[in-house]
Amino acid sequence: xxxxxxxxxxxxxxxxxxxxxxxxxxxxxxxxxxxxxxxxxxxxxxxxxxxxxxxxxxxxxxxxxxxxxxxxxxxxxxxxxxxxxxxxxxxxxxxxxxxxxxxxxxxxxxxxxxxxxxxxxxxxxxxxxxxxxxxxxxxxxxxxxxxxxxxxxxxxxxxxxxxxxxxxxxxxxxxxxxxxxxxxxxxxxxxxxxxxxxxxxxxxxxxxxxxxxxxxxxxxxxxxxxxxxxxxxxxxxxxxxxxxxxxxxxxxxxxxxxxxxxxxxxxxxxxxx
Amino acid sequence: xxxxxxxxxxxxxxxxxxxxxxxxxxxxxxxxxxxxxxxxxxxxxxxxxxxxxxxxxxxxxxxxxxxxxxxxxxxxxxxxxxxxxxxxxxxxxxxxxxxxxxxxxxxxxxxxxxxxxxxxxxxxxxxxxxxxxxxxxxxxxxxxxxxxxxxxxxxxxxxxxxxxxxxxxxxxxxxxxxxxxxxxxxxxxxxxxxxxxxxxxxxxxxxxxxxxxxxxxxxxxxxxxxxxxxxxxxxxxxxxxxxxxxxxxxxxxxxxxxxxxxxxxxxxxxxxxxxxxx
Numbered sequence: 001x002x003x004x005x006x007x008x009x010x011x012x013x014x015x016x017x018x019x020x021x022x023x024x025x026x027x028x029x030x031x032x033x034x035x036x037x038x039x040x041x042x043x044x045x046x047x048x049x050x051x052x053x054x055x056x057x058x059x060x061x062x063x064x065x066x067x068x069x070x071x072x073x074x075x076x077x078x079x080x081x082x083x084x085x086x087x088x089x090x091x092x093x094x095x096x097x098x099x100x101x102x103x104x105x106x107x108x109x110x111x112x113x114x115x116x117x118x119x120x121x122x123x124x125x126x127x128x129x130x131x132x133x134x135x136x137x138x139x140x141x142x143x144x145x146x147x148x149x150x151x152x153x154x155x156x157x158x159x160x161x162x163x164x165x166x167x168x169x170x171x172x173x174x175x176x177x178x179x180x181x182x183x184x185x186x187x188x189x190x191x192x193x194x195x196x197x198x199x200x201x202x203x204x205x206x207x208x209x210x211x212x213x214x215x216x217x218x219x220x221x222x223x224x225x226x227x228x229x230x231x232x233x234x235x236x237x238x239x240x241x242x243x244x245x246x247x248x249x250x251x252x253x254x255x256x257x258x259x260x261x262x263x264x265x266x267x268x269x270x271x272x273x
Numbered sequence: 274x275x276x277x278x279x280x281x282x283x284x285x286x287x288x289x290x291x292x293x294x295x296x297x298x299x300x301x302x303x304x305x306x307x308x309x310x311x312x313x314x315x316x317x318x319x320x321x322x323x324x325x326x327x328x329x330x331x332x333x334x335x336x337x338x339x340x341x342x343x344x345x346x347x348x349x350x351x352x353x354x355x356x357x358x359x360x361x362x363x364x365x366x367x368x369x370x371x372x373x374x375x376x377x378x379x380x381x382x383x384x385x386x387x388x389x390x391x392x393x394x395x396x397x398x399x400x401x402x403x404x405x406x407x408x409x410x411x412x413x414x415x416x417x418x419x420x421x422x423x424x425x426x427x428x429x430x431x432x433x434x435x436x437x438x439x440x441x442x443x444x445x446x447x448x449x450x451x452x453x454x455x456x457x458x459x460x461x462x463x464x465x466x467x468x469x470x471x472x473x474x475x476x477x478x479x480x481x482x483x484x485x486x487x488x489x490x491x492x493x494x495x496x497x498x499x500x501x502x503x504x505x506x507x508x509x510x511x512x513x514x515x516x517x518x519x520x521x522x523x524x525x526x527x528x529x530x531x532x533x534x535x536x537x538x539x540x541x542x543x544x545x546x547x548x549x550x551x
Binding site: 056057059060062063064066067086142144147149150151167169173174175176177178185186189190192 | 319320321322388392393396402403405487488489502512513515516517518519
């Protein structure tokens with residue numbers, strides 16, 4: 001009996017040490033569609049590989065790569081100083097696409113005439129100085145201001161360009177969401193919402209407004225983004241540890257290949273040259 | 274052998290408990306030594322500015338759980354009474370099966386139902402800016418703990434001896450008097466246990482609450498306003514734990530949120546000890 005218990009104990013200890021060839025990727029839900037799509041193709045080509053892709057946000061990817069919980073991270077903003085110190089050059093940042101952060105509003109608001117705002121107006125909304133859509137030419141209803149978790153890359157880029165500082169507070173915010181998916185559904189389910197979204201997540205219920213700059217309305221179209229006209233844009237990157245395995249390196253190469261570029265375009269972003 | 278097994282299991286769970294509280298204390302120590310205890314009562318949570326005010330999340334947790342229990346406890350006990358005293362006995366097992374099934378549904382399913390049904394419903398019916406509110410979280414939690422309360426209360430009520438019931442009937446007591454004087458007092462230990470268990474579940478519930486509470490670190494105005502977005506300790510931990518680098522003040526502050534949660538449940542368990550109710 002005692003021996004049996006001992007064996008049971010031993011076998012339970014030895015279980016977690018078993019591991020197949022695996023590649024875990026996590027991080028920004030903005031980069032996620034590209035990598036998920038690429039992974040789908042890649043799995044068909046390499047059947048022996050266990051490839052998992054999950055979200056979490058840019059901040060999470062840095063922490064996870066640093067802890068060795070994942071092989072590859074996805075990030076949709078530049079590394080912060082604090083993060084650079086943590087990583088101490090042990091990780092390469094590899095760009096795979098370009099993207100714009102769209103200012104998205106609910107369909108009702110858009111159809112009521114709010115199709116463009118200046119950066120100052122957007123900032124005033126997020127600071128709580130403008131609280132009714134009427135003040136910017138919309139319907140007479142309060143504004144549901146959707147903020148994002150502070151670790152999210154989309155928020156970093158938005159806050160830097162619109163509010164002036166990547167960690168800026170948004171005292172006008174009504175609720176906080178996490179992933180692009182969550183933000184998208186919060187905007188779609190409301191008739192008075194404004195939020196920030198990666199362009200790949202726009203649809204008929206969640207429409208991007210143009211940003212007024214020097215009298216011109218600039219939409220986050222692919223043309224405006226690649227010409228550098230649209231102000232809230234960024235590169236989407238992959239975090240690759242220097243001591244990565246061959247398999248990991250091969251997958252990142254695949255992301256940067258011609259085929260990877262096609263996937264980037266197909267998902268709705270712009271490839272990097 | 275069996276003795277050894279039982280002894281070692283007991284010690285294992287006991288030391289697990291000690292280890293857990295020790296770890297939480299250890300992990301949240303930096304934030305206490307750096308900021309004292311005041312930050313618990315402050316209301317500004319901006320981890321990137323080293324502001325770790327706990328009050329909004331603490332308040333949100335307490336209020337949502339409190340309201341949830343206020344709703345679920347009477348309903349659950351009433352449902353248990355209904356099933357035992359009123360429903361024909363051939364239907365009783367079915368009703369109970371239904372409740373047991375409900376108790377087994379994973380919380381994320383409740384969360385999604387809350388997100389797709391409850392939140393839009395509240396938004397439309399009450400004409401709110403958003404349905405993601407403390408009330409949504411409280412209602413969702415009450416639905417989640419209702420089956421637990423009902424099933425356990427039913428067990429407790431069934432254990433009340435039949436001859437006591439018969440004697441009461443022989444004395445000509447009204448049904449309400451039987452319920453009030455005999456059934457409920459005798460079943461009280463079971464109902465108390467049900468309350469404690471559901472309190473634990475409600476307080477620790479993360480995903481479902483995170484989806485419907487709005488996750489904004491701000492005290493409601495006025496304080497009893499349930500119709501505004503808010504934050505709970507669990508929802509904050511769920512949203513921010515992944516990004517906080519281990520050992521940073523932010524991480525330590527999140528750990529102290531966990532410690533607060535634990536202290537709260539310990540406090541509740543201690544307060545509800547039977548000897549204080551005699």
